[in-house]
Amino acid sequence: MPGKSAAERKKVIVLRFGELWLRGKNRGNYITGLRRNLLRLLAGQKAVVRVQYDKMLIEPEAEADVPRIEESVRHLFGISNYEVAHVAEPNIKDITKASTELLRSSGTKSVRINAHRAYKGFDFNSIDITKKVAAAAEKAGVAPTLHGYSSQLFISVSKDAAYVSMGKQRAYGGLPVGSSGKGVVLLSGGIDSPVAAWYAMKRGISPIYLHFHGFSDATEAMRSKMPLIINRLAAYAPQYKVYYVPTHVFQLAAMRAGRYELILLKSFMLRVAELVARKEGAEAIFTGESLGQVASQTTSNMQAEQYGLRMQVLRPLIGFDKQEIISKANEIGTYEQSILPYKDVCSINSKNPATRTDVELMAKLARDFKISALARRSLKLACVAETG
Ligand code: ATP
Ligand code: MG
Numbered sequence: 609m610p611g612k613s614a615a616e617r618k619k620v621i622v623l624r625f626g627e628l629w630l631r632g633k634n635r636g637n638y639i640t641g642l643r644r645n646l647l648r649l650l651a652g653q654k655a656v657v658r659v660q661y662d663k664m665l666i667e668p669e670a671e672a673d674v675p676r677i678e679e680s681v682r683h684l685f686g687i688s689n690y691e692v693a694h695v696a697e698p699n700i701k702d703i704t705k706a707s708t709e710l711l712r713s714s715g716t717k718s719v720r721i722n723a724h725r726a727y728k729g730f731d732f733n734s735i736d737i738t739k740k741v742a743a744a745a746e747k748a749g750v751a752p753t754l755h756g757y758s759s760q761l762f763i764s765v766s767k768d769a770a771y772v773s774m775g776k777q778r779a780y781g782g783l784p785v786g787s788s789g790k791g792v793v794l795l796s797g798g799i800d801s802p803v804a805a806w807y808a809m810k811r812g813i814s815p816i817y818l819h820f821h822g823f824s825d826a827t828e829a830m831r832s833k834m835p836l837i838i839n840r841l842a843a844y845a846p847q848y849k850v851y852y853v854p855t856h857v858f859q860l861a862a863m864r865a866g867r868y869e870l871i872l873l874k875s876f877m878l879r880v881a882e883l884v885a886r887k888e889g890a891e892a893i894f895t896g897e898s899l900g901q902v903a904s905q906t907t908s909n910m911q912a913e914q915y916g917l918r919m920q921v922l923r924p925l926i927g928f929d930k931q932e933i934i935s936k937a938n939e940i941g942t943y944e945q946s947i948l949p950y951k952d953v954c955s956i957n958s959k960n961p962a963t964r965t966d967v968e969l970m971a972k973l974a975r976d977f978k979i980s981a982l983a984r985r986s987l988k989l990a991c992v993a994e995t996g
Contacts, residue, residue, distance in 0.1 A: 614713035617706060618695040619674055620771065621666040621681060626688025626781055639664075641784035642686045648846045649680040682777075683843045685810050686784035693764075693771035700732050700740055706772045707741045707761060708748045714774055716759040718751040723763040730765050737763055780810060785845045788812030790890035791922075792881045795819050795837070795850075797950035800896030800925055802837050802942040803933050807924035808894045809845045816888050817850040818881055822859075822953045826852045826991035835993075836945040842995070843941065851884055852991045855953045858982050868973055870904050870961040873953070874913035875974060879983035882919045891919070898925045898933065904961045912965035916974055 696706035723737035742752035791813040821829035937943035
């Protein structure tokens with residue numbers, strides 16, 4: 609490929625399954641799900657996806673935007689790492705050329721070179737390949753060394769092609785979205801619940817978002833920052849549904865609940881979540897609660913708020929400190945949207961919420977305030993948005 613630069617050179621992106629690979633019997637389903645999710649994330653990018661025994665290959669077409677494809681791959685749950693390999697002809701001249709192009713474009717100052725000759729018929733062995741490439745690297749201003757290097761270069765030669773790469777990039781691992789079924793995610797406008805959604809999706813949950821808003825008109829919620837947050841999460845799971853449910857029916861009924869208003873509101877939210885889950889075929893509810901983060905997030909309140917529910921409530925952030933959640937929100941890309949101003953339904957509640965609510969009392973509150981009926985009536989007022 610004379611005259612080609614690193615940017616122009618043909619590439620292959622190799623995705624490795626990791627944990628997925630261990631799941632003997634279900635392997636086929638997982639790989640099918642992973643491939644489907646990858647194609648969705650690639651969203652029409654010009655590339656061919658092929659599954660091989662223990663890996664998946666993306667072969668971008670000539671006009672494809674490789675950095676964008678890499679970006680999609682970084683958001684794919686279910687792979688442990690990926691590698692962008694530059695393709696060279698299986699001769700020492702082109703291997704050396706591809707190596708120096710790549711080293712130059714990477715901007716690295718020193719490199720450890722690792723060559724592997726999978727095709728034993730190749731007329732240079734791995735030591736010869738390393739020596740040739742090291743000499744060329746040095747000429748290009750990149751110091752070859754075995755110790756204290758700033759990057760590594762991997763060269764692999766097979767019969768029909770050679771591959772040159774800077775090594776594996778870590779991916780998030782986890783399981784393909786959808787492989788653990790559906791889950792209803794209670795999504796507020798805050799920092800925590802999008803992170804909880806992310807952890808649920810990482811373990812294979814396909815999300816149905818449920819948001820409670822304090823507007824009289826649902827279109828206001830649908831034009832708020834909520835779709836912005838959801839859009840960030842869509843980089844990991846592009847297919848989802850959102851329920852926007854108003855709280856005014858609840859608020860009118862629960863005005864006299866005083867310090868129990870917050871726990872009643874949580875109980876109401878979970879009841880609606882359960883109804884949504886049954887309707888959508890979801891098997892669990894997720895929240896962004898973390899033990900002790902605010903005065904009301906106690907074990908006894910968590911127990912009380914799920915009184916009467918016949919579905920499990922999972923709280924992926926239970927052991928996280930606020931600072932850890934903020935770092936994660938930054939890393940996954942939801943933080944900036946989460947801190948935009950918003951009319952939060954919880955902020956209008958009592959300044960001194962109950963921190964211990966026993967189940968007997970909760971049973972009485974649920975009866976007195978007719979929580980189930982409020983949940984059913986409110987769900988009827990929901991607006992639903994869905995991806996295509
Ligand atoms: P977050 O940062 O997620 O808003 P928080 O620290 O503000 O959480 P709370 O207000 O007690 O804590 O809410 C706890 C959890 O209840 C949230 O993480 C979310 O799962 C759910 N929740 C709270 N408000 C709403 C809402 N308006 N709509 C949907 N779910 C909500
Ligand atoms: Mg909140």
